[in-house]
Amino acid sequence: MSPFRASAPLTEKWDHFDLHRADGVATVTLDRPDRLNALTFEAYADLRDLLLELPQRGDTRVLVLRGRGRGFCSGGDVDAIIGRTLEMAPDELLAFTRMTGEVVRAMRECPVPVIAGIQGIAAGAGSVLALASDFRVVARSARFAFLFTRVGLSGADMGAAYLLPRVVGLGHATRLLMLGDTIGAQEADRYGLVSELVPDDGLDTAVAALAARLSEGPAFGYAQTKALLTRELDMGLSGALELEAMTQALLMKSADYAEFHAAFTGKRPPDWKGR
16 A cells, blocks of 8 residues: 555545445445446446545455445446436546546556455446456356447447456457347356356355455555556566566565565464555
């Protein structure tokens, strides 16, 4: 986490989702269960700003994204967003579509691991939020649908055409983004979209276990791993090898690297400090 703070206070209250913090884990719960947690303009803006704040906080090692009720997130709200976009000017529309992309970029650039716990439907923008997460813990009855072409838009939205082929391959990504088909959790697992497939009644436990493991682990090492996974997507081998060499040299001077050696020689579990 950054040791440098500006004069502006950190935000403690968010109006467009629930936020709970405990033991280094921040859990964002989308809280519109009657709309399958459909997103609004304001929810996008709150997500963007929260993700930008997290590196400035000293109390968050893991971010969990959840949806309350029967679904994870059904995407953009038909009335609150789609209806209003029909009346917006081109510059307003561009500001909106750029904002949705900023959420995904912030998810990938945030040094904190992001876990999506998915039940029910993850559709449209909801499927991209899941895709942009570092881990997707998925209930067996869950479903994914990249629905953008079903509403007459491009299937390439919010970075989906960049991220999805890198996760599931070009062939599967072409089908999912072009046709907008809904697929079940087992099929998504076969494609490689699922990090952990769990029984419906085991989702909460599995998400909590992964969040605890990450929260108790070497946060600095996790942050650098995430950063390199993202940056090396567009790099050649020689550049990637040099970046990894420089990063490892840096981490060899970290407190956690020294702590591992002390714990190993002392025959005890390491007490990771995240620095």
